[in-house]
Amino acid sequence: MLAALVAGCAGQATMSPxxxxxxxxxxxxxxxxxxxxxxxxxxxxxNEGWSAKLRWQKNANTYQLxxxxxxxxxxxxxxxxxxxxxxxxxxxxxFESSDARSxxxxxxxxxxxxxxAEYWLLGLAAPDSEPSSVMRDDAGLLKDMQQSGWxxxxxxxxxxxxxxxxxxxxxxxxxLKVRIAISAWxxxxx
Numbered sequence: 001m002l003a004a005l006v007a008g009c010a011g012q013a014t015m016s017p018x019x020x021x022x023x024x025x026x027x028x029x030x031x032x033x034x035x036x037x038x039x040x041x042x043x044x045x046x047n048e049g050w051s052a053k054l055r056w057q058k059n060a061n062t063y064q065l066x067x068x069x070x071x072x073x074x075x076x077x078x079x080x081x082x083x084x085x086x087x088x089x090x091x092x093x094x095f096e097s098s099d100a101r102s103x104x105x106x107x108x109x110x111x112x113x114x115x116x117a118e119y120w121l122l123g124l125a126a127p128d129s130e131p132s133s134v135m136r137d138d139a140g141l142l143k144d145m146q147q148s149g150w151x152x153x154x155x156x157x158x159x160x161x162x163x164x165x166x167x168x169x170x171x172x173x174x175x176l177k178v179r180i181a182i183s184a185w186x187x188x189x190x
Contacts, residue, residue, distance in 0.1 A: 027141055029122050029163050032187055034059045037121060039182040041067065045110050046175050052076075054180065058118055065114065076108065082115060110176055113148060120152045121180070123166045139164065149173055160185040 036057040043050045053068040064079040074090020078100065085100040087107055097103040104111035116126035123142045125131040135144040137157075141164060144153045156168040165185050171178040 026124060027139065027164055029124055029141075029165065032122060032163065034188045035122070036186040037182045038184045038186075039180060041181075042179040043110055044177040044179075048109075050110075054182075056121065063114060063118060067108075078104070078114070080114075085114075112171060112173075112176075112178060113150075116148060116150075117171070120147075120150075120171065121166065121169065121182075123154045123157070123164075158182075158185070161187050163187070 036055070038056075039054050041052055041054040051070065053066075053070075055064075055066040055068070057064045062079070062081045064077070067076040067078075069075070069090065076090065077086075077088040079086050080100060083098060085097055085103055087095045087097075087103050089095070089107060095103055095107060100114045101111040104114075113126075116128065119126040125134075125142070125145060125147055129148050131145040131147040133144070133146045134142070137143045141157065142152075142154055144151070146152075151170075151172040153170040153172075154166045154168075155170060156166070157164045158167040159165075165182075166180075167182050169178075169180045169182075171180075
């Protein structure tokens, strides 16, 4: 009888939530180191708006972001790593900085924290700061959170190579609203 009681209790283990929201289940998404996302981005700051095609590629420690403006208005290319970022504007001007956010602010009039947003785009919390107000879907994947002053929402997911990756996201910081719709994911892209 004691053996039956112990066996019955073994299947009813209770789990308490971890203290660090970043340690929640991610469906293995954190193992993705090389990826490419293509889609559209819409930016709104106060009463101004801007949209573009988006091509964002991440390879281990480097990234490349291409923002292709409509109606032949050109392409902004941003490439870098944790120490250096380079931007090439549609008219061919070349800018270099150690800070992507200040470079984007100067040239585009808006910015997002690219290193953090690389994680957000995958539906993960960035490892550099503690997220708050974390909400998860039924599968335990990130649905909404606050991190580094930003609100990050995953509005829709799509199944890609065994992973449930974001297809629609919303980032909000003060008067800046960023909407991203990803139409194609490529994993292990180089």
